[in-house]
Amino acid sequence: MRRLHLVLLLSALGAAQVQAGVFDDEEARRQIADIKIKMEARFDQQAKAQLELANQIARQAEDIARLRGLLETITYKQEVGDKRTQDFYLDLDSRLRKLETPAPAATAPADGGAGPSAAVKGDPAKEGQEYEAALNHFKAAKYKEAAAGFAAFVQKYPESSLAPNAQYWLGNAWRAQGDCRRAIEAQSIVTTKYADSAKAADAWLAIATCQQELGNPTGVKRSLETVLAKYPNTPAAESAQQRLKKK
16 A cells, blocks of 8 residues: 555656646746747847938938039039129120220320420230230130239239229139139229229129138128129129129
8 A cells, every 4th residue: 555655656746847847848938939029029120220220321312412413503503604794794895895996106296305295105005915915815714824914914004994904804813713812802903993993893793702702791791782882773783782682
């Protein structure tokens, strides 16, 4: 009888151990399954975040491309506008030159005396040739040569009727070379020494353009307002008004 009880007891203990082992395996599998689910969820979240980041980068790239295209378009339009304006003034300048009639050169007194009145003035024909030579350099985009020619002209013929024009184109030649500071200096002479000339208002516009390129909005506004105040009812004033409206 004791043997039977011993056998039953051993059998019960063995069954309990087997059941405990089964429960341990199931718990382990459940924990592994939970870890797997959590890891997959984490990977999915990271993948989603990476995808969203990639989409944001793509959208930013598209925005940058659009902005670059817009900037190129604006730059092109500005260059075309500047070229048209420059061509207009060059054509106008050439037309006015053709309409000018050179004054007769001064002659010495018949008695050959040499006095203050006998001083020979500049030869308008020669002045015209030298001015035209510098202007042709500018038309040919030889801005360095044009600047040298116009600088020599205004130094040689400061009182010439073409001096204001030469000084104005000297400023444009400097700007064409990318030197806005020297361009402003040259145009400032037009607005002061030749303030009553037809080029003074245009010189103020040229100064405003250079000030804009140099990042001086206050100076731009002041220069454009000066055009309106000093030279109203002129094409330059109309241009200044339009530019002020865009501010």
